Amino acid sequence: MTKISLGAHPYLLGFEELERLMERTAKSAGDGYPPYNIEQTSQHSYRITLAVAGFSEDDLSITLEEKSLVVRGRQRDEPEERVFLHRGIAARQFQRSFVLADGVEIEGAAIENGLLHIDLARKPPQSVVQTIRIQRGDRKKESEA
Template identity: 40%
Template sequence: MRTYDFSPFARSAIGFERLFDLLNAQVAETPDNFPPYDIVRTGEDTFRISVALAGFAASEIAVTAKPNLLVVTGRKAAPEGGQHYIYQGVSNRSFERRFNLADYIVVEGAAFENGMLHIDLVRHVPEAMKPRRIDIVSSAPPREDKRLEGAKAA
């Protein structure tokens, strides 16, 4: 298992431990490309995950949203005993695909049509977390510059 040393970043990045752990976990995983998927940014704060699920029915697919994690699972029903494939190009295996989500990303909805599962995601940042301008107030009255007064008199 290969991991990276993020300690130089950790010196000045506070609260990013989860991100560093996720990066190390992604490196350690063996790549499994089934089922194929696309992730598309559809707006400033909206995203869509499209998963190609040829041969699956909507009843065989489950989409589960957990905090910072989206899990898509597919469980194929057992094939009927009378079928004998000469060639089977359409995958008939079960799967579990996990997507790590950033903070405040929520699942808006999911739709299944023509063998494609579309999952819409939205970033809902609470008002308290959005940037806001802080007014600066001065408790002491402004000082007059003595040099400026001398220059005016001359």
């Protein structure tokens, strides 16, 4: 079976970057930690919620790197005098990336009850109509001479 490339389809011009973006996103899916939800809160807004129990605001960072929203978590080292008989609560660092489409902006973030909420909004695209002037072939040749 032949793999059809988006960049090679004759009706999809200039979408090579989209194909590379999909491949990069598939590779960076990670191990599933921390778990997250993505919900559409209105026609043009979204909310990403990550389960970050045990992390404080100071342990988390949210950055926009090119077209990617990157959430990182790193807890401070605990004092060594603590002795655990069982340690089932994950205390590991993480990095979770989300690729944002053009026009999607971060509106804000809040942490509540161990959940980090990141609100996003997409600006409705403006309808653009452009008329292209058609020149006669012989005029182009005259201007080149």
